[in-house]
Amino acid sequence: MSTPDPYAGERLKLSPFHPRQQALNIRDAWTSWNGYKFAEHYYEAEYEYFCVRNLCATYDISPMQKYQIQGPDAQTLLNRMVTRDVAKVGLNRVAYCVWCTDAGRVIDDGTIFRLAADRFLLTCGSPCTAWLERSAYGFAEVEVKDLSDALAALSLQGPTACAVLKKLGLDGIDAVKPFDIRHFSLHGTALMVSRTGFTGDLGYELWIEPDRALELWDALYAAGAHYGIHPYGETATNMARLEAGFIMPGMEFNEALKTVHFEHDQTPFELNLGWLVDFNKPHFSGRRALLEEKRRGPKYTLTKLDVEGNRPAEGGSRIYGNKRCTKAVGYVTSAMWSPAAKANIALAMIRTEHRQGALWAEIYYEKELRQYSRVAKCTPLRKPFWAPPRARATPPPDY
Amino acid sequence: MSRYDAIVIGAGHNGLTNAAYLAKAGLKVVVLEKNDYIGGAAVSRELHEGWTYSNCSYVCSMMRQAIHRDLNLSRHGLILVPYLGTINFGQGDERLLAYHDEEAAHLELKRHSPRDADAMQRLQADLTRYSQLIRKTLLRTPPDPASFRLRDLGELLFLAKQFGALGEREIYEYVRFFTMSAAEFLDDYFENDLVKASMATPGIIGTALGVYSPGSAYILLHHVMGDVDGNIGAWGLARGGMGAISKAIAGALAENGGEIRTESPVQRVLVQNRRVVGVVLDNGDEVRARVVVSNLDAKHTFTRILDRRDLPEGIYEKARHFKIRGSSGKVNIALSGLPKFAGVPDNPHLNRGGQAFIGSMETLERAYDCWKRGRWSDEPFVESVIPSAWDPTVAPPGKHWMSNFVQYCPPTLADGPWTPEKRERFGRTVVDRVAQYSPGFKDLIVHMEVRTPHDIEQEIGLTEGNIFQGELTLDQLFFNRPFPGHGQYRMPLRNLYLCGSSTHPGGGVSAACGANAAREILRDLRRPNTVPDDDFHDE
Amino acid sequence: MDRYDSIIVGAGHNGLVCAAYLARNGQRVLVLEAAPAPGGLAADREFHPGFHTSIAHSIGHFSSKVAGDLNLAAHGFTTAKRRLPVLGLRLNGEHLVVDGDSLAGVGADDAAAYKNHRARMGRFATTLSPFWLKTMPRISGGSLADWTTFGRIGFNLRRMGREDFREFLRVASLPARDLMDEQFSDAVLKAVLSWDGLIGSKLAPRSPNGAVPAMLYRMAEAARGGHSIPSGGVPGLIQSLQRAAESLGAEIRCAAEVRRILVGGSSAGLAVKGVQLANGEQIEAARVVSAVDPKRTFLDLVGVRYLDIGFTNRIRRLRCDGTVGKLHLALSGLPEFSGLPQPNGRMILAPDMDAIEFAFDDAKHGELPVHPVMEILMPSLADASLAPPGQHVLSAQVLYVPYRLKGGWNDAAGERMRERAIDAIAQYAPRIREQIIHGEFLTPEDVALGCRVTGGHWHHVEFALDQMLMMRPTYEAAQYQTPIPGLYLCGAGCHPGGDLTGAPGHNAAQEILR
Incomplete structure (x- = not known):
């Protein structure tokens, strides 16, 4: 009998898809999520991002x-x-x-x-x-x-996602509308497919018992071989979700129960998610407070910004109401150069009363180690930076 | 007869800090220490050849880094290293391992209760929030609520603002923290007994309260509000033992021209015309000074080195009523090797942390019940740490020393005073308790020093061996510490000050009491302030 | 279906007080009581044919304002002119007697110290007493009235003078034991004087933070904590309240158990609609005022689905485990306590504070106290009608009896507890067992089931610093209004707290009428 691993309690858990993902993570670029070993990227983040936008790619959501x-x-x-x-x-x-x-x-x-x-x-x-x-x-x-450890899940996102699933033999998958769930059988095992995702693109999430996870992986990768299927990691996900305007904990909002300082957490209205609050319901937890918040108007509002120039307004950049940068009105939560939209995009928390006025971001950047800053004009946008029609079309196109 | 600007009685870490700041302001200062070593309860002593024990305090977290930096303590040889978490021993095979990594810690908690694993994150956020508020008061002089002076009103306003910034709900939650028992407070978070107990133990360390006594939640907070390098709740070890802290502060004192006289026990404080003018030593020598600062506890100061007839009316009674209860013991053990604990993986990271021999909430409370009855429990709560696992200076290579802090140990026993034989038995109880979880433990023991509250009082002078120089209950906290109306370090006799843990912010190796007292003394002597402000006001 | 302005759930004394005030103001009021008669813990209990008592066996600080406002005297509420002395029994028969400001049976030092103690506590109590009959402000309310109340508390405290103010800030959180040890040397005296700080709460002499507020609360009225038994016993108070309420037009229905408080919901939010009785009957009202304890009110009668999750948790975590057992003895004659000419007073059987502490320790671990301590009263001495001629009722409040007994309560455990309590009495009254015609012991669980009060807790909600004032029962419901529009609280679980005071009922009515 071999001695037990004394570090067992400190090691990361492995996802049911790990054996296949390990083989593809050729640079061992790992991070962690909920105690699971989790890929930052597999090959190269931007490459994976383009797989999502151009072909299709898988993202392991088992640690969810x-x-x-x-x-x-x-x-x-x-x-x-x-x-x-x-x-x-x-x-x-x-x-x-x-x-x-x-x-x-x-x-x-x-x-x-x-x-x-x-x-x-x-x-x-x-x-x-x-x-x-x-x-x-x-x-x-x-x-x-x-059921966190009892259910394996894989997200398949990108324009060829539906085609791949058809190829996998999921009959009727093209009739599945956004936010629909359909139940299939894969080699006799129940496979649940939902048309959901975190990329703002056409995509599905596949749910299966952990013992059959590798079987699903292999079948999916066989079906996707001609459609450019590739795994993507945390970095590419973060790019895709930002283009879609989705929020991330730890970036756009702070989980309220883990927040130390008063009101350093956010309300749905601050996150521009007022549409999720249904006051027609006579009661839900927080209703009274949110009604008051709605009446008063949120202090901040999460705003999508199109930033002038090509220097990303990295998270933390301050937003000002004037070009001289004397009137602070908010801060950037996430920002990047959007390869899909060819735009310099950002999500920012802006004091609600200043959302209509002119907005300027003070951006710090470096050029070969020398540090610079510039002030860039920001234009608030109402629509996501990236929202292709295929994401909502039923049946979706094949590519 | 020699003459000074200031005499500090007692070379504990607060006395030394106080003297260092007075010296820094250019005053001629002498520290008088009864023992032949300095440090009070922050000492490193070679009590067995090759082994250096921190035989009183053993870990550190409240040390104000503003003082550490300001007095250049690193240059005087001090380095504080955070130690990794604590292994909690429950009943039978139950173990709660505290991993350094957040996710690993979460998974370990989840093994006991998934709900508690989540709740721990909430508790940590809450503890941080409450700690932040208290931490802001550590290096400040408490206001007198009965005063209308501008300075006091300003301080009260400062406090009100800090409270207001918590938001309504948290203000009420804060009241819970200040008044409830640790056990009931933690009931809101945890369902698993060992998880709860592991968090409740800081609520009883050093105090004559139990986990179910109202008020113990504050003690819990007192023990987690410290930090090492900004990590609130983390504890550190001083390389070379706790004496390294005192040594470094003494170094800063010497650098500023201060003087320390060891083996100079003060017999009494000299009072003339209601003013303190100096002290008389045991050998009859008189030392005179403009101010006398006592680092001794309030009870000791007012009932043993001051003549009752010299005191204003009522002060003697207040001092006598000052609650300073002996409740802790200490067993320092030299070991021939690193002990192994049943049910704990052979993981060096884990074993470089501490051990908490808990049992259950009921075991903890029953140990307190024994204390009330003038006995010690057969299953006392023992908090241990093996500093030699990372500090090569405290034991020979391959050998170890283990600090075992014991809660509870009565100051006097129901069946009469402490005797060497009873102390021996107490030590055996503690060893048995550890050996219960570490089968080969007894074979490793090379040398052992057992300290009951009685021993601590005899040697260090702390009344009843109370490690905080006075209970940390609401009636003796903040502006009530040590007595109402005397919470600002000035004592009711002119030129007499208190600078030990009997004053705000209370027990712990924080150096804050000494520094705060120095600020007030310099103010009274119209000297520029040398004491730094704390450095986390935007926490 | 009938429609009322207000339905009061529970005809305990606070429910009746609140009903009377509302009715006096012209409201159409219905009081619904599950038991066959009103009174709650103060209701008449014929525990053996011809022998009457009630769980609450004397009155300490019933609000004189309420008694006056409702003209209770006209409805038969009279208290004996003489307050009951407190008798600290000693095994050697040399008892001590505390009678208001006077104290007999102790040494000169203690007697002198008692004068100071009494005077100081009196000053503190006087300072606080106005606030027991006031709604506590809400911090975030921000109204001028709220801040005025805060300011007045501060001002009154400060007005006591610098020394008293400082001492108050220290003494307020002292454990009973420390407060006593600082002043007295007589062991029985210490036990007797700490009694009113401990009884009814989960507090022992060594427990900080709760005892002094309880003592001061109980000294709120002019009698400064002196107890009395009205004619008819404590139920006499209930009768007068019932008559007062009815004469003002309130309707009281007994044996009408409220099963649910009905809450309606629309896109405008929630609103109380009325109540549903156990028999299915629904009664509509503009508002429902619950004299029932907060846990039962919110978790059982309203239901969590209408409550925010955090609020639910704050209600759920309220500490309300009762600690007092009740011994009732039907006696063939007046018991003879050694050395006591007449057992007329609140007799405290506790040799010292350790005895109280150790009884607490047993209960704290879910065990029966090996040596219970108690307060004994002979209600039949105050009103002979409570027992058949020549016979007597002994009523004892026994500390500490756990609500949650390890292994659960059953008849055997109850009997064991009864016997232990009687044994303890027999130490002082050796022949008591020969006089017992019948005896019953009510555990906190019995009280919980019999009186429908969570945990069998006297105060509905433990009287602790974090569950007092504007935190009683939680900050969202501390001003008698609740998060559900139209639902109010008026029971002991609200400010200022338990005991027979009428204050929560009075304060709730003021809020409703505001």
């Missing part, structure tokens, strides 16, 4: 937290917890949601899958067990089960 909420009170529980009306989410449909503290501050965002009248799957980026336990307290007939 997945909770099954089941029972006669399941819908009531969720409806009280999240700001959207879950009753309006049809069978086999997915809804993007946020949930808030009593003060209306965002704890996390995630998606709710309605799998039956009384059965839901909640997915989110960070562990949510304690909050779910609190939310479930007082409901007699509901069971919350953590």
Whole structure:
């Protein structure tokens, strides 16, 4: 018998897809997510980004937290917890949601899958067990089960995604509308496919039991061989989501329960997610506070900016209301040069009352180690930087 | 007869700090120490050849880095290194390992309770928030709430602003923290007994309260509000033992021209016309000075080295009522090798941290119940650390020394005073407790020093061996410390000051009490202030 | 369906007080009580044929303002002119007697110290007393009235003088034991004087932070903590309140258990609609005022689905485990306590503070106290009608009896507890066992089930610094309004707290009528 690994408790866990991903991560560019070993990139971030935008690529979402909420009170529980009306989410449909503290501050965002009248799957980026336990307290007939390690998931994103799935033999996949769920069988194993993703492009997420994960991978990569399928890592994801205008915890918002300073967390209105708050619901956690927030107007509003020039306004750059940079009105949360839009884009928190006026970003950059700064004019945008029609088309085009 | 600007009684780390700042302002200062070594309870002593024990305090986290930097303590040889987490020993095979890495720590907690793993993140955020507020007060003189002086009103306003910045909900949560028991406070976070207990233990260290006593949540906070390099809650070890801190401060004192006289016990403080004018030593020598600063605890100062007849009315009673209860013991052990613990992987990172021999919440509370009855528990709470696992200066190569802090140990026993035989038995209890989790432990023991509250009082002079120089309960905190109306380091006799942990902000190797007292003394003597402001106001 | 202005859930004394005030103001008020008779913990209890008592067995600081406003005297509420002395029993029969400002049976030093103690506590109590009958301000409310109240508290405290103010800030959080040790040397005296700081709470003599506020709260009225038994016993108070409320037009229905507080929802949010009774009957009202404890009100009667998750948690974590057991004995004659001519007073059976502490230690670990300590009263001495002629009722509050007993409560455990309590009494009254016709012991669980109060806690919510003032029961519901429009609280779980005071009911009514 070999001696047990004394460092076992400190090592990262391996995703069910890890053996295949390890083989492709030729530079060993790893980071971690929820205790799982996770690829920063596999080959090169920009290459992977273009796979997402031009071909199709896979992203391992197994480390995401997945909770099954089941029972006669399941819908009531969720409806009280999240700001959207879950009753309006049809069978086999997915809804993007946020949930808030009593003060209306965002704890996390995630998606709710309605799998039956009384059965839901909640997915989110960070562990949510304690909050779910609190939310479930007082409901007699509901069971919350953590499926995070019991469900492997792979996101397939990009213009050829549908074609690949057709090739895989998923009949009728082209009829699946955005936010639809469809159940298939892969070699006799249940395979759930949702038309969801985090890239703003055409894409699907594939859900399967961990033991069959490699089988799914192999079949998918065989089907995708002629469609340029490639894995992508955290860096490319972050690029794609920013172009789509999606928010990230730790960038655009701070999880409320982990926030130290007063009101350094955000409300849905500040995150420009007011459309997720359904005041037609008589009650949900944070409703009173959010009603007040709506009446008063949010202090900040997350704003998409088109920044003049080609120097990205790296996160943390200040935004000013005048060119002389004396009137600070906000700060950048994420920024990059968008290869798809050929634009210098940014998400920024702007004091709401200043959103209409002229905006200037003070950008620091370097040229061969020498440091420079410049002031760039910013134009607020209403639409995402990248929103191709194929993302919403049903059936989607093949490429 | 010699004459000074200031006499500091006692060369504990606060006394030395106080003297250093007075000397820095150009005053002629002498520190009088009864022992033949300096440091008080922050000492490194070679009590067995080749082994250096930090035989009182053993870890450090509250040391104000502003003082560390300002007095150039690094140049005087001080380096503080954070130690990795603590292994918590529960009942039977139950272990809660504290990994340094956040995700690994989360997974370890998840093994005990997924819910508690999440809740720990919330607790850490909450502790950070509450700590930040208190930390801002450490290097400040508390206001007198009964005063209408501008300075006091300004301080009160400062506090009100800090509170206001918490937001309504957190203000109420803060009240909970200040008044509740550690156990009940943690009930809001945790369901797993060992997870809860592992977080509750800082709430009882050094205090005559139990995990279920209201007020112990604050003690918990007192123990986690320190930091090492900005990591709030982290604890560090001083290379060379805790004496390295005192030595470095003494170095700064010498650099500024201050003087230390060891083996110079003060017999009494000289008072003339209600003014303190100096001290008389045991050998009859008189030393005179403009101000006398006592680093001794408030009870010791007012009931043992001051004549009751010299005191204004009521002060003697206040001092007598000052709660300074002996509740902790210490067992320092020289080991021939690194102990192995059952159920703990042979991972050097883990074993460079500390060990907490807990049992359960009930074990902790029952140990307190024993203390109330003048006994020690068969299963005391023992917090251990093996500094030699990373500090090569404290034990011969390959050998180790282990510090074992024991809660609870009564100052006097129900069946009479401490005797060498009882102390021996107490030591055996502690060794048995450790050996319960480390089967070969007893075979490694080379030398052992057992210290009961009685021993600590005899040697260091701390009344009842109380490590905080007075209980950290609301009635003795902040402007109430040591007594209401005397929370600003000036004592009710002119020219007499207090600079030890009996004053705000209380126990711990923080150097803050000494520095704050120096600020007030310099103010009274109309000298420019040499004490730095704290350095995290934008936390 | 009928429609009322206000429905009060629970006809405990606070529910009745609130009802009376609302009715006095012209509201159409209905009080619903689950039990067959009003009173809650003060209700009449015939525990053996002809023998009456109530769980709350004397009145300490019932609000004189409430009694006056509601003209309770006209409705039969009279208290004996003489307050009950507090008797600290000693095993040797040399008892001590605390009677208001006078103290007998202790040494001269202690007697002198008592004068100072009494005077100082009196000053503190006087300073605080106006605020027990005021709604506590909300920090974020920001209204001028709120800040005025804060300011007045500060001003009143400061007005005591610098020394008293400073001492107050120190003494307020002292454990009972330290407060006593600082002043007295007599062990029984210390136990007796700490009693009112401890009883009803999960506090022992060594516990910081809770005891002194409880003492001062109980000294709020002119009697400065002196207890009395009204004619008819404590239920006499309930009768007068009932008559007062009814004479003002309030309707009181007993044996009408509220099963749910009905909450309606629309896109305009939530609003209280009325209540549903256990028999299914629904009654509509513009508002519902719950005299029931907060946990039961929100978690059982309203239901968590109408509450924010954080608020639910704040209610859920309220500490409300009762610690007091109740012993009722039907006696064939007046018991003889050695050395005591007449057992007329609050007799404290606790030889010293350690005895109290150690009884607490047992209960804290979920065990029965090996040596219980207690307060004994003979209600039948105050009102002979409470027992058959020549016979007597003994009522004892026994500390500390855990609500959560390890292994759970059952008949055997209850009996064991009863016997231990009787044994403890027999040490002072050796022949008591011969006089017992019948005895019952009510555990906190019995109180919880019998009186429908969470944890069987006297105060609904533990009287602790973090659950007092504007934090009682939580900051969102501390001004008697709750997060649900139309739902109010008026029970002991609100400011200022438990005991028979009428203050929460009074304050809630003021808020509703504002």
